[in-house]
Amino acid sequence: MARTANATVHDVAADANVSIATVSRVLNEPWRVIPVTRDRVNASIQKLGYSPNPRARLLARGDSGTICFLLSNRPFMHSVHARILQGATIEADARQIQVVYAHCSYLPESAPSEIELPRILGAQGLIDGVIVAGANYPNLLVVLDELELPYVVYGSNLAGEAISNAVYVEDERGGYLAASHLLGLGHGKIRFIGDTAMPWYRRRYDGFARAISEAGFPCPAALGKFEGDEFAMGVAAATELLECRNKFTAIFAGGDMAALGAMKVFRKRGLDVPDDASVVGFNDEEGASLSEPELTTVCIPKEEVGASCVRMLRDLIDHPGEPAEPVMLPTHLIVRESTRREP
Amino acid sequence: MARTANATVHDVAADANVSIATVSRVLNEPWRVIPVTRDRVNASIQKLGYSPNPRARLLARGDSGTICFLLSNRPFMHSVHARILQGATIEADARQIQVVYAHCSYLPESAPSEIELPRILGAQGLIDGVIVAGANYPNLLVVLDELELPYVVYGSNLAGEAISNAVYVEDERGGYLAASHLLGLGHGKIRFIGDTAMPWYRRRYDGFARAISEAGFPCPAALGKFEGDEFAMGVAAATELLECRNKFTAIFAGGDMAALGAMKVFRKRGLDVPDDASVVGFNDEEGASLSEPELTTVCIPKEEVGASCVRMLRDLIDHPGEPAEPVMLPTHLIVRESTRREP
DNA sequence: CTGAAAGCGCTTACAG
DNA sequence: CTGAAAGCGCTTACAG
Numbered sequence: 001m002a003r004t005a006n007a008t009v010h011d012v013a014a015d016a017n018v019s020i021a022t023v024s025r026v027l028n029e030p031w032r033v034i035p036v037t038r039d040r041v042n043a044s045i046q047k048l049g050y051s052p053n054p055r056a057r058l059l060a061r062g063d064s065g066t067i068c069f070l071l072s073n074r075p076f077m078h079s080v081h082a083r084i085l086q087g088a089t090i091e092a093d094a095r096q097i098q099v100v101y102a103h104c105s106y107l108p109e110s111a112p113s114e115i116e117l118p119r120i121l122g123a124q125g126l127i128d129g130v131i132v133a134g135a136n137y138p139n140l141l142v143v144l145d146e147l148e149l150p151y152v153v154y155g156s157n158l159a160g161e162a163i164s165n166a167v168y169v170e171d172e173r174g175g176y177l178a179a180s181h182l183l184g185l186g187h188g189k190i191r192f193i194g195d196t197a198m199p200w201y202r203r204r205y206d207g208f209a210r211a212i213s214e215a216g217f218p219c220p221a222a223l224g225k226f227e228g229d230e231f232a233m234g235v236a237a238a239t240e241l242l243e244c245r246n247k248f249t250a251i252f253a254g255g256d257m258a259a260l261g262a263m264k265v266f267r268k269r270g271l272d273v274p275d276d277a278s279v280v281g282f283n284d285e286e287g288a289s290l291s292e293p294e295l296t297t298v299c300i301p302k303e304e305v306g307a308s309c310v311r312m313l314r315d316l317i318d319h320p321g322e323p324a325e326p327v328m329l330p331t332h333l334i335v336r337e338s339t340r341r342e343p
Numbered sequence: 344m345a346r347t348a349n350a351t352v353h354d355v356a357a358d359a360n361v362s363i364a365t366v367s368r369v370l371n372e373p374w375r376v377i378p379v380t381r382d383r384v385n386a387s388i389q390k391l392g393y394s395p396n397p398r399a400r401l402l403a404r405g406d407s408g409t410i411c412f413l414l415s416n417r418p419f420m421h422s423v424h425a426r427i428l429q430g431a432t433i434e435a436d437a438r439q440i441q442v443v444y445a446h447c448s449y450l451p452e453s454a455p456s457e458i459e460l461p462r463i464l465g466a467q468g469l470i471d472g473v474i475v476a477g478a479n480y481p482n483l484l485v486v487l488d489e490l491e492l493p494y495v496v497y498g499s500n501l502a503g504e505a506i507s508n509a510v511y512v513e514d515e516r517g518g519y520l521a522a523s524h525l526l527g528l529g530h531g532k533i534r535f536i537g538d539t540a541m542p543w544y545r546r547r548y549d550g551f552a553r554a555i556s557e558a559g560f561p562c563p564a565a566l567g568k569f570e571g572d573e574f575a576m577g578v579a580a581a582t583e584l585l586e587c588r589n590k591f592t593a594i595f596a597g598g599d600m601a602a603l604g605a606m607k608v609f610r611k612r613g614l615d616v617p618d619d620a621s622v623v624g625f626n627d628e629e630g631a632s633l634s635e636p637e638l639t640t641v642c643i644p645k646e647e648v649g650a651s652c653v654r655m656l657r658d659l660i661d662h663p664g665e666p667a668e669p670v671m672l673p674t675h676l677i678v679r680e681s682t683r684r685e686p
Numbered sequence: 687c688t689g690a691a692a693g694c695g696c697t698t699a700c701a702g
Numbered sequence: 703c704t705g706a707a708a709g710c711g712c713t714t715a716c717a718g
Binding site: 353 | 710711712713714
């Protein structure tokens with residue numbers, strides 16, 4: 001349904017006594033029209049409360065002015081992605097581009113041809129590019145490549161090989177920071193929870209391992225198998241850890257949810273955090289500051305991830321053919337209540 | 344930037360040897376074209392991989408086919424709203440309409456003229472209507488009314504008077520369920536946390552009060568002042584409760600975050616939940632099942648709220664002038680670990 | 687049942 | 703510096 005008649009270029013042109021071309025020019029290349037006319041046109045625009053119909057403008061120009069924020073393999077957006085979206089929205093808004101939200105689910109092992117993308121991505125001309133967030137696997141990238149639509153992915157949740165059109169956070173350094181913190185607190189027996197088959201856990205583990213060996217300790221194997229549910233991975237890993245009765249005084253989990261899962265197990269078994277075991281997480285999700293005790297964790301710049309994604313995407317859209325330069329964003333440690341000095 | 348030449352109506356028309364009008368017809372009113380031609384056109388569509396440019400289609404038709412999901416007064420989307428958005432997206436997708444995300448912040452006491460809306464809402468023709476979520480106040484509605492854009496709001500987070508173009512959850516009944524559960528467990532001294540100046544807490548309190556008085560108990564006053572941060576409200580209320588040393592064996596908080604805030608205070612003071620005090624929350628947020636102990640709470644149908652919003656909005660858009668019928672969605676209790684029988 | 691044509695609201699060479 | 707005109711990719715009366 002159309003809204004009640006709004007002013008169009010024609011109305012403004014008539015009112016200002018110029019052609020519609022001139023109206024369009026004062027809007028898009030004002031320097032090309034002489035001040036007198038320009039002022040007259042602007043006055044009419046004001047008077048009529050005119051604002052250009054973006055849809056018509058975009059049709060005429062040939063691009064859509066909208067990008068898609070695609071969230072994969074999550075029942076809904078949790079805090080990390082909500083903040084990435086937030087950062088993306090703000091950055092996009094500043095560039096006059098709008099972001100539409102879409103989601104999709106697929107199995108890591110599905111054939112690309114079996115992956116069902118949201119309709120928006122299929123409809124031609126509706127979207128200029130896509131930001132891919134959520135937990136992703138290589139098969140999705142194949143589908144995206146076939147679409148010939150520019151896209152950038154949040155790299156620190158991407159399985160498979162690293163790609164250049166992605167925004168990463170410093171996973172390795174984050175792991176190093178976490179381990180160093182624990183080491184500095186006098187912990188010697190630290191275990192890592194996270195499935196190193198997933199590159200992001202792998203990188204966090206690598207940083208962890210680097211700190212451990214720099215400190216002269218032998219580096220313990222990583223614990224946990226990721227099957228889509230990080231909390232469950234934490235629960236399973238902690239259970240296993242307790243069962244094999246290996247000594248440990250601290251754990252570093254490659255994700256806050258894993259840390260929370262582990263803490264839940266510890267508590268059920270009567271182990272106090274941080275008195276009996278210190279725990280460090282990764283991401284600084286909303287749950288990290290809500291938990292009891294509050295979680296010490298590696299914080300990632302979520303809003304900045306979103307903003308970087310739209311900047312990179314914009315470049316990709318504006319300069320087709322030119323390869324993207326991967327972006328790496330800094331992480332830092334937030335010390336809260338779940339870690340303490342080992343007596 | 345335009346994408347590499349895609350097929351258009353003209354290409355299809357040429358290939359099928361018909362006019363573009365006919366192509367358009369098989370797309371929009373297939374019954375009006377004779378089967379032979381229709382099949383031929385469809386074959387060409389298939390062959391060329393044609394899909395109509397929605398933007399042009401919408402320009403020609405006169406509506407935008409997109410609605411805006413507006414999140415107010417929240418630094419980012421937390422789980423309740425993420426799920427509302429999720430439900431809205433799915434419902435919208437089924438109706439071929441896309442949803443763009445936007446956010447805005449304003450003070451409850453700002454003059455409507457001072458509220459700054461996201462640009463998308465200002466640009467004419469870009470959006471057909473808006474779904475208003477987040478915590479909202481009457482002044483925003485004034486601005487929205489001036490825009491003459493259809494909108495529907497998530498009513499159970501709206502301050503001020505109830506409105507008809509809104510989707511509510513059964514707050515009163517939820518409160519009743521919560522109190523009944525506690526009563527059934529033998530609790531007599533139950534306190535309510537929630538600022539009754541806010542209609543949603545008020546309704547939850549009303550249900551609570553109804554159950555309490557049906558059980559023959561005197562109904563205690565509500566505790567807490569809401570100033571935008573529910574967790575903080577819970578902390579303050581619980582602190583106050585403990586300080587005035589009033590006896591209580593259970594509390595019902597009008598929101599999960601308030602419940603979590605209260606639980607944090609209890610724990611710091613050495614009060615065990617549920618052994619020393621039972622706690623019930625409201626909403627069933629993500630944090631409710633992550634907390635320790637897991638929170639017993641009143642669950643609201645978040646996805647359904649989102650879906651109902653787009654249905655109502657669609658009606659409003661299609662039938663301008665016709666008033667909306669408010670929708671009320673059911674709530675139910677989820678019993679977890681934070682409540683137990685009073686010995 | 688189908689086509690030729692006008693129109694949706696803009697932008698942008700092309701002239702002048 | 704400005705206008706007349708074509709075009710973006712569709713839809714939809716209006717004829718036939």
